[in-house]
Amino acid sequence: MAVIRKVGVVGAGQMGVGIVQVFAEAGYEVVVVGSSQSTLQKAVGAIDKRLASRVEKGTLSADQKQSIAGRIRTTTDLNDLAECDLIEESIPENLESKKELFAKLDLICKPETIFGTNTSGLSVTDMAAAVKRGDRLLGMHFHNPAPVMRLLELVRTIVTSNETIETVRAFGETLGKTVVVAPDVGGFIVTRLFTPFLLGAVRMLEEGIATKEEIDVSMRMAVNHPMGPLEVVDFIGLDTELSIAEALYEETKDPKYAPPLLLRKMVTAGWLGRKCGKGFYDYAKK
Numbered sequence: 001m002a003v004i005r006k007v008g009v010v011g012a013g014q015m016g017v018g019i020v021q022v023f024a025e026a027g028y029e030v031v032v033v034g035s036s037q038s039t040l041q042k043a044v045g046a047i048d049k050r051l052a053s054r055v056e057k058g059t060l061s062a063d064q065k066q067s068i069a070g071r072i073r074t075t076t077d078l079n080d081l082a083e084c085d086l087i088e089e090s091i092p093e094n095l096e097s098k099k100e101l102f103a104k105l106d107l108i109c110k111p112e113t114i115f116g117t118n119t120s121g122l123s124v125t126d127m128a129a130a131v132k133r134g135d136r137l138l139g140m141h142f143h144n145p146a147p148v149m150r151l152l153e154l155v156r157t158i159v160t161s162n163e164t165i166e167t168v169r170a171f172g173e174t175l176g177k178t179v180v181v182a183p184d185v186g187g188f189i190v191t192r193l194f195t196p197f198l199l200g201a202v203r204m205l206e207e208g209i210a211t212k213e214e215i216d217v218s219m220r221m222a223v224n225h226p227m228g229p230l231e232v233v234d235f236i237g238l239d240t241e242l243s244i245a246e247a248l249y250e251e252t253k254d255p256k257y258a259p260p261l262l263l264r265k266m267v268t269a270g271w272l273g274r275k276c277g278k279g280f281y282d283y284a285k286k
């Protein structure tokens, strides 16, 4: 079984930032590739803020905070990932972009480097087919927010080797995560099960059966979910949720995954949820 020491992350959006933090907190050297210097500055600032609040609460020492930050290196150049033992991509949910990224990394990285994708439900096999090292590519699906959520869902394709699965399972456990291994079917375990629930809430709103507040408060109070489903879609990002629904519907043709028109219209209007200040709720006012 290979040993992972140095890790890379591509994409410093809401998931990428959390994943970088998880890796650095577990003691790994992390190289993070962002699309611009400003995205990277924002990412480092977000991690600093979260760690500072733990120092204030007394759950982390100032020295520990400094060591975690010292393990993170930022860059906009993919070539800086050449020596990483494992690279996790967390760029937007688009199959062509992910395939293109892995094809580039395949040429840059040493042959032993393992590639992981944070896709919520796209075909990992298609990504494996874009590289020569298909046996060393797998899904590594973290959940939002990555530093808080305890599950790491590994996705095995028919070409992923046992050694890759076992190496990444052991690595995932060093991050303090509970690891499950799912097959490469649309949405794996978590997204496959959760998506119809979230889309159902959007449809219920669209059909005028209940208001957004009634839907969210009902699910929070009735089943003790920390957030209602429309709040969750705002948290995930409406663009990401639409891409997930489209990919699942494309693969299964099951109407429970068909993206509701309201979701599509909101994405077209640029209402992407919390990350842009407006989704089902207005965050600029809060």
Ligand SMILES: NC(=O)c1ccc[n+]([C@@H]2O[C@H](COP(=O)([O-])OP(=O)(O)OC[C@H]3O[C@@H](n4cnc5c(N)ncnc54)[C@H](O)[C@@H]3O)[C@@H](O)[C@H]2O)c1
Residues within 6 Å of the ligand: 010, 011, 012, 013, 014, 015, 016, 033, 034, 035, 039, 090, 091, 092, 093, 094, 101, 118, 119, 120, 121, 141, 142, 143, 144, 235, 236, 237, 240, 275
């Ligand atoms: N949002 C969630 O709740 C959630 C949960 C689990 C998994 N995911 C998955 O994680 C992935 C990322 O989602 P997100 O919510 O962080 O999206 P996001 O839009 O917040 O972040 C994506 C980031 O990638 C950057 N990027 C795009 N192309 C790039 C490239 N070629 N090189 C470097 N950076 C690039 C963008 O500038 C952006 O900063 C998606 O595959 C998504 O399905 C999301």
